[in-house]
Amino acid sequence: ELYEYVDKSLSILETGEKVENEKEDFSSSTIVIGSLSHLSSFYVMDCIKRIKADYPKLKIELVTGSTVNNLIELLENHKIDFAIDSSIIHSENKEIQIKELKNLDNIFISKEQIEVKDIKQLEKYEYILGAEYSNTTKELVNIFEKNNINMQRLLTIDTTELRIEAVKKGLGISYVMKDIVKEKLKNKEIYEVNVPFELPKSKIHLIYLKGHLSKADNKFIKSYLK
Numbered sequence: 001e002l003y004e005y006v007d008k009s010l011s012i013l014e015t016g017e018k019v020e021n022e023k024e025d026f027s028s029s030t031i032v033i034g035s036l037s038h039l040s041s042f043y044v045m046d047c048i049k050r051i052k053a054d055y056p057k058l059k060i061e062l063v064t065g066s067t068v069n070n071l072i073e074l075l076e077n078h079k080i081d082f083a084i085d086s087s088i089i090h091s092e093n094k095e096i097q098i099k100e101l102k103n104l105d106n107i108f109i110s111k112e113q114i115e116v117k118d119i120k121q122l123e124k125y126e127y128i129l130g131a132e133y134s135n136t137t138k139e140l141v142n143i144f145e146k147n148n149i150n151m152q153r154l155l156t157i158d159t160t161e162l163r164i165e166a167v168k169k170g171l172g173i174s175y176v177m178k179d180i181v182k183e184k185l186k187n188k189e190i191y192e193v194n195v196p197f198e199l200p201k202s203k204i205h206l207i208y209l210k211g212h213l214s215k216a217d218n219k220f221i222k223s224y225l226k
Contacts, residue, residue, distance in 0.1 A: 011078030026216040030059040034071045034080035037064045038160035039204065042180055044084055051224045058216065068207075072096065075209060081217045082208035084225075086177075087135055095209045101225060103201040105178040106136065108193035109185075111170045116195050119147055126154035126172040128163050139200045140175055147197075164190070177202055 035044045040062055048060050063080050071083040072091055089098055116122060122144070130137045144151045154172045157163045163174040164181060167190055184190050206221060213221070 008077055014078070026058070026214070026219060027055045028057040028059075029214065029216040030061060031214075031216050031220055032061040032063065032080045034063045034074050034083035036068075036071070036085060038177070038180055039084055039086060040064055041161070042182075043204065047220070047224045047226070051220055072207065075207060078209075078212070081213065082206060082221070084204060084206060086202045086204050089205060089207060095211075097208050097210050099206040099208075101204045101206050103203055106175060106199050106202055107178045107181075108173050108175055108195060108199075109164070109167050109181060109190045110173045110193050111167055111190060113191045114173075114193045116193060119149065119196055122195070123150050123152070126152045128155040128157060128166045128172045128174040129153055130160070130163065130175075131156060131158040134158070136175065136200075136202060143197070143200075 033044060033048075044062065048062070051058060052060070063074060068083075068085045068087040068089055071080070071085055072089070072093075074080045075083050075096070076093060084101070086104075089096075110125075114125075129140070132138075141151065155163075155166055157166060160176055160180060163176060164184070166172065167174045168184075173193060178185075178192075181190060185192055206225065208217075
C-alpha cells in the first residue's frame with residue numbers, strides 16, 4: 001500500500017522535473033504516449049514521424065493499453081503523459097480532460113468482393129467483431145437490431161489486427177476503421193463491402209490530466225496530433 005503512494009508521488013515529481021527542464025528547450029525531452037494498438041499503427045505513428053523529422057533528438061515512448069480504462073489508470077498514475085483513444089470515456093476524476101481530435105469512417109471488409117443491394121442480405125454472412133463492451137461493436141449491433149437483421153457472429157476478437165487477419169483467411173466479414181486497412185484495400189488483400197445505409201463514425205479522443213502537460217506534450221498535441 002505504501003509503495004502505491006510513493007510510486008505515484010515520484011511520478012508526479014518526475015513530471016514537475018521534466019516541465020522545469022523544458023523551460024529553455026524541449027527538443028531533447030521525452031514524450032510518453034498511451035494509445036490502443038490499432039490507433040498506434042496508423043494514426044499515432046504518422047504524428048510521431050512528423051515531429052521526429054523536425055526534432056530528431058526528441059524521445060518518444062509509446063505505451064499500448066488493452067482498454068481505455070487501462071489507459072486512464074496509466075494516466076492517473078503518471079505513467080503516460082496523455083492518451084489517445086476511440087472509445088466513449090466515462091470518468092469521475094475531475095482532473096481528466098477529454099478533447100475530440102477527429103472522426104474516422106468505419107467499413108465492412110471481406111476476403112472476396114461482395115455486393116449488398118438490400119439490407120436483409122446481411123443476414124447470410126458470418127461476422128468477426130470486437131469485444132462486446134466496445135462502443136463500435138455496440139453501435140453496429142444496435143443498427144442490426146433496429147433493422148430486424150439476425151447477425152451471425154462467428155468470432156469475437158478484441159484486437160483489430162487479428163480481426164483483419166481472420167478476414168484474410170476467409171473466416172467472415174469484419175468491421176474496422178477504414179484508415180487502418182487503406183493499404184490492404186489498395187493491394188486487394190481484402191475488399192470493402194458497401195452497404196445501403198450509413199455506418200457510424202469513430203471519434204478519436206485526446207485524454208490528459210489538467211495542468212500536467214509539459215511544453216513538449218503541448219507542442220506535439222497542437223502542431224502534430226492532427
